[in-house]
Amino acid sequence: MAGEGAATGAELYVGHGTVWVNGDNGYIAMQVSGLEAFLGAGLTDSGLNERLRAWYHQLSLPDFTYECQRVHRNSRDNLKRLRNLIQALFERHGCLLVLRVDLGYSQEYGAWIDYETARHHRERLCQQFHTNDLFAHQLGYAWKLEWGMEKGFHYHFVFFFDANRRKEPVTLNERIGELWAQSITGKQGTYRNCNRNAENIY
Template identity: 25%
Template sequence: MKSMMEWCMGYETCQGESSHPFDQDWNLYWGWEANQSSCDDDVPWWEVEERLARDEDLQQRDMEDEERFFEEEMPDDQEELLTEDDKQFAAHLRRAEAVIKGISDSRKDHFEVVEKKNGKLKLFKSLHGKEFLKLVKKGCDDRCAQLRVVNQNPYVGIYHKVTRKWQYELRKMVEYGVLEGGVTRTVLIMNTVMEDIKAEASRPIIQDFSRRADRAAKDRKEKAISIIDQCFSERARLLVLRVDLGYRKGKFVESEDFLQDMEMVKNEWRIMSDRIKSGKVIPNVMAVFGKLEYGVLAGFHYHLVVIMKGSDHRQDINFAKMVGQYWYSEVTCGEGRYFNCNRIKHLYKKLGIGTINYHEKNKVDALKGVVIDYVVKSDYYMSALLPARKTFVQLSCTKKEKKGRRGRPRRYPSRV
């Protein structure tokens, strides 16, 4: 009997299958030599909307200005591989969003003067302060200024705006660790930078945008958990698949008409979902849910969860592969790509996919927590580019069984 690791090592990827997720995080390092763009003629969308709101007297706005990507295992002639610069660029955008949002949500000072026992002054940096300086030290890719879509994410836009404003001081800071004038002046300047970030992020239009996006993520999670609870009420064992469905490199990136492209993507998803629901892709599907997202390099992609009857099937890796292959060959005619999360489930610290019994609390918690949180998380690019558009999908593929349960009652009280 082969171990899971040995089985997965013998797994053969097919054309159209990615070896890495569409938006996986990386732990990478860039030198300061990377160019920090100092000019950007494009006005962020939130500032344009603020001006329109002011000019049309729609509402009062605070106008104070102080303020797992994928590397595909494909034939070389298809040129599907992302470069190291691509990976670093995508990681930069995700980290910029996380750091700026963290700073804006914090109420404390991120830089302080601490007196040591010998009377000397020491610079203390909070976790967010350290992460901000790490991000600044790694620098920006030229595409931060070249690609129009980059700063549509308001938190990424705030990062680039503030670092351009304070670029001289920040260069000195990451080079020497302290500014001219010593620790006291360094703390004053760096906390002023932090206040600029908070002021930008506290604009009413940004606050409203963030609340809407985060509230939508919370609603999506509640719907997804409801689906899972319904499935467990019908079956004591589920087979859970996680598949990312996307497109070849470059498709839908820097689009001229995002609305038109999204309609094309959603039309293909409608075809895919109808085929799943009818049983043409894989058998005995109980429910499906997932969310459409947009990546600056990955373009449009779906994070998909498929729930099957676990008492009838066990081969989750093969079923997930069948879902991806159907998307690649039948729906997108070779334009699609997919990532099979189930084939690397042995690497997850908290396993919430594969075969899950109702009494396996750790797996159920991981499914409702880690897996669901990842699938329904806020996507600020989609929220900015295509506001008020439905991006979460849910399908109930089986009707609730009305017949009484057969066999013995469940030994353990349901934890779902």
């Protein structure tokens, strides 16, 4: 574990079956985003069918099958690592403050945010762990990237803090969300404070 007030950097991908969120094959997500753009631009039926046939051909190639299997395997391994991280934190620390915050993009920008931009924003956020007092006494974290037709790319983050040093989870969660929405994404972001009314939801 890192010293007091430092981030340990337990950076994990814990998705299940979403092949395009892995950095090595982000191009798949780009194809999906591109398809939306073509639909919005009024692509003819024949042109759309041609692109769909080309997309289906790519999905049926052995390389794509291998990538799917690799990502499923990585997902299982990362879920195991996350469980080990949580167990190790509870064994080492008497009390943990756990935050969950969903970080995404506003409707105005969400459809135009590609994988590379979403990854850049995540990397910018993670850099803050080492320099921003907001993340003092952070013990670990995990994240999952998802893509949806309406939301586009969005992250689910879990943060683990030393509960003896940090209090007020709702306020802390709110500040992290505002950092993402205003600074990290240049006012293109949105967030959901999952600690608000958590006892009535989870």
